[in-house]
Amino acid sequence: MSTTALPDSMQALILNSTSEPPIVQTVPVPQVTPGTAIVRVLVANIISYTRHIYNGDRKYPFPTPLIPGSSAIGRIVSLPSDATRLQLNDLVFIDCIVRSRDEPTDIFLAAIVEGGTPGSAKLMRDVYRDWTYAEYCRAPIENLIPLNERTLLGSPKEGGLGYTTHDLAYLAAILVPYGGLRGIRLEAGETVVVAPATGPFGGAAVLCALAMGARVLALGRNTASLAKLKERAPYTERLYTVPLTNDPATDLAALQQYGEIDIFFDIGPPEAAKSTHIKTCILSLRHGGRVSLMGGYHEDIPVPHRVIMHRNLTLKGKWMCERDDIFAMLKLVETGMLPLGKKGGVEVTAHSSMPALSR
Numbered sequence: 001m002s003t004t005a006l007p008d009s010m011q012a013l014i015l016n017s018t019s020e021p022p023i024v025q026t027v028p029v030p031q032v033t034p035g036t037a038i039v040r041v042l043v044a045n046i047i048s049y050t051r052h053i054y055n056g057d058r059k060y061p062f063p064t065p066l067i068p069g070s071s072a073i074g075r076i077v078s079l080p081s082d083a084t085r086l087q088l089n090d091l092v093f094i095d096c097i098v099r100s101r102d103e104p105t106d107i108f109l110a111a112i113v114e115g116g117t118p119g120s121a122k123l124m125r126d127v128y129r130d131w132t133y134a135e136y137c138r139a140p141i142e143n144l145i146p147l148n149e150r151t152l153l154g155s156p157k158e159g160g161l162g163y164t165t166h167d168l169a170y171l172a173a174i175l176v177p178y179g180g181l182r183g184i185r186l187e188a189g190e191t192v193v194v195a196p197a198t199g200p201f202g203g204a205a206v207l208c209a210l211a212m213g214a215r216v217l218a219l220g221r222n223t224a225s226l227a228k229l230k231e232r233a234p235y236t237e238r239l240y241t242v243p244l245t246n247d248p249a250t251d252l253a254a255l256q257q258y259g260e261i262d263i264f265f266d267i268g269p270p271e272a273a274k275s276t277h278i279k280t281c282i283l284s285l286r287h288g289g290r291v292s293l294m295g296g297y298h299e300d301i302p303v304p305h306r307v308i309m310h311r312n313l314t315l316k317g318k319w320m321c322e323r324d325d326i327f328a329m330l331k332l333v334e335t336g337m338l339p340l341g342k343k344g345g346v347e348v349t350a351h352s353s354m355p356a357l358s359r
């Protein structure tokens, strides 16, 4: 084991139950164990529907009490003796997707949802229920992805990209659509409909698909949000916005104006489950087109079976991303093809340090 000097205690957000808000408390700093490392958390994202996860509205199963959290950016402060690549002080992406080592299909999202198998629920409950809304976090070493600090945070004058750690926190959002788009093998030059494109994950999908070389049709009801997306996005010459009216014939005709469409990337929230755009987007696809289903619907969605069958369409579900997707996406980021921060049209609108969370 190698370690820097750590305090005995830290501040952390503690969720005791879904019926009361989380509170900041002083708790012991976690201890390193074989296969896990301790990371000082620098920046942790807040997902748009975080409140609805932790107040129980989303009905995500998870044990309590726990330290909530999401994927984050951190620095390694304590390493177990079985780590062979990671080094003390490495800047890392802390991936919240935890997989059992002896059964990789037992998957859960640390501190968010315990997954869908008895094994994933057990692993979260017994081992990894606490996560990144704390000063320090204990994570499996395979969930700590080293970041090229010199390239990412280095000054542009010295060949770096000049990002901040806040800019890097957006990696967590982009990884979700990257997992879906890579999962259906998006190729440069293809046309992708992203719907809805105006939410945090939809916007990340637009950026991601553009960076992967696609022409993107961004669909949404809110024309002001679509205009903002168009104004800020890089590669804007390959981005087209399409207002969603929820009149199927009008929306299909609007999409068909753009010619052959290869992919529909679905990322709707539960409220959009009854929206007509899901079927419309499927109907807009060319023969042999693909659909990446990543939306968070709580109910079954009707699909145009006859068209799916006749056109040889492929529908592929995707939960989050694979570990190798993270390394592949980092290549896009480190070469500047996938710009972050202002260059990527993304800004940090608010942030809070730990003591302020208790107010």
Ligand SMILES: NC(=O)c1ccc[n+]([C@@H]2O[C@H](COP(=O)([O-])OP(=O)(O)OC[C@H]3O[C@@H](n4cnc5c(N)ncnc54)[C@H](OP(=O)(O)O)[C@@H]3O)[C@@H](O)[C@H]2O)c1
Pocket (backbone or CB within 6 Å): 047, 048, 049, 176, 196, 197, 198, 199, 200, 201, 202, 203, 220, 221, 222, 225, 267, 268, 269, 270, 271, 272, 273, 275, 293, 294, 295, 296, 297, 318, 319, 320, 321
């Ligand atoms: N598969 C995965 O691994 C994965 C991972 C992360 C998230 N997700 C899912 O992705 C979903 C989207 O996340 P988000 O944070 O981007 O969500 P969000 O901000 O809640 O919603 C995204 C957009 O949906 C549109 N919308 C809302 N109600 C609608 C309706 N009735 N009809 C049509 N459009 C509607 C809104 O756009 P307009 O008002 O502009 O139309 C909104 O901007 C989440 O709910 C989550 O469950 C899945």
